[in-house]
Amino acid sequence: SWCGWQPGDSIVRLWGKRINESRWSKMRTKMRQFLFKDSVFDSFKMSQERMSQYADRINEISPKVIRGYSHSLYLLAMYIRESARNLTIPACSSTAEMLFPHYREEIKSSLSARCFDQYGCGEIRNIAAECEVHDGLHVNDEHVIVEIVHKKEMASDVGELIVTDLDNYGMPFIRYKNGDIAKNIEGECSCGRELSRIGEIVGRISSSFITKTGTIVHGEFITHLLNELQISQEAGIREFQMIQNDYDKYHLNLVSKRELSKSEIYHLTCSLKQYLGP
Structure with missing residues (x-):
């Protein structure tokens, strides 16, 4: 109100x-x-x-x-x-x-x-x-x-x-x-x-990604995706960092309790391509 x-x-x-x-x-x-x-x-x-x-x-x-x-x-x-x-x-x-x-x-x-x-x-x-x-x-x-x-x-x-x-x-x-x-x-x-x-919160920033088509994808998308695919919970992800090197080149760093399975990597890659492009 x-x-x-x-x-x-x-x-x-x-x-x-x-x-x-x-x-x-x-x-x-x-x-x-x-x-x-x-x-x-x-x-x-x-x-x-x-x-x-x-x-x-x-x-x-x-x-x-x-x-x-x-x-x-x-x-x-x-x-x-x-x-x-x-x-x-x-x-x-x-x-x-x-x-x-x-x-x-x-x-x-x-x-x-x-x-x-x-x-x-x-x-x-x-x-x-x-x-x-x-x-x-x-x-x-x-x-x-x-x-x-x-x-x-x-x-x-x-x-x-x-x-x-x-x-x-x-x-x-x-x-x-x-x-x-x-x-x-x-x-x-x-x-x-x-x-x-x-006072203001000075330690929380979510950047955005820009695709080839000019679409702006909010950084919170990665958090939602890892949670929805159950990867955060199953793999015990503690930290992650997504780096965009070019419009179609990304690098995802994960700190997790175990390595991701082939199935998890496949579904994560498919979902990322769906939003960020091939």
């Missing part, structure tokens, strides 16, 4: 769709869109043609807010400016990666939208969010405890983010390090809310 959205209002999500979506999943998605006025546009394939289609649909829907990956919102905003189209959105809600100052400015200028940054992770979901003052992120104190622990090798105003989930009784996360780095922030927010605050 801080960005002006209320339950029942229309919302558009620039989000990563399932790579291999079942018929039941597609039906469930359509039902959700109908019941909750919740439209999802695939941010894993942000070509000029698709963004033109997205802009048309957004104008038809007139959503109260567009929620999406920070870089996807930025790409849409740039497209609107460069194509001289008119698209006015009351607010945008960015998440999943860093919202750089030039991202925010582009979104504000091209979409005429205030941008509200939100921070969470897959394990704990909503952790903190911006209010209308845009001075740090308010922690969701009713549901999480957030600590910022400084280390010697870090700058004085940043630290490791440690989160305790107060709602998860089945698999408790207590003082959980999710790998992100955040800035510390002192004092109360001028909005009057008494929730604790953290």
Whole structure:
């Protein structure tokens, strides 16, 4: 509600769709869109043609807010400016990666939208969010405890983010390090809310890949793909790095408990070719 959205209002999500979506999943998605006025546009394939289609649909829907990956919102905003189209959105809600100052400015200028940054992770979901003052992120104190622990090798105003989930009784996360780095922030927010605050997240970036056809594929696609193919779970992947050397040349580095099987490599390669090209 801080960005002006209320339950029942229309919302558009620039989000990563399932790579291999079942018929039941597609039906469930359509039902959700109908019941909750919740439209999802695939941010894993942000070509000029698709963004033109997205802009048309957004104008038809007139959503109260567009929620999406920070870089996807930025790409849409740039497209609107460069194509001289008119698209006015009351607010945008960015998440999943860093919202750089030039991202925010582009979104504000091209979409005429205030941008509200939100921070969470897959394990704990909503952790903190911006209010209308845009001075740090308010922690969701009713549901999480957030600590910022400084280390010697870090700058004085940043630290490791440690989160305790107060709602998860089945698999408790207590003082959980999710790998992100955040800035510390002192004092109360001028909005009057008494929730604790953290500064910007400074250690989470997902880049994008550009295919031969000009399609922009968000970096989160790789995370989704490894999870959907069950490779992350089965092979015990701890870290991965995807490097694009040319439009059709990629190198994937994996840190895992075991080597991938021939079957896993085959299915992974086929899925990568489907999205990134041969």
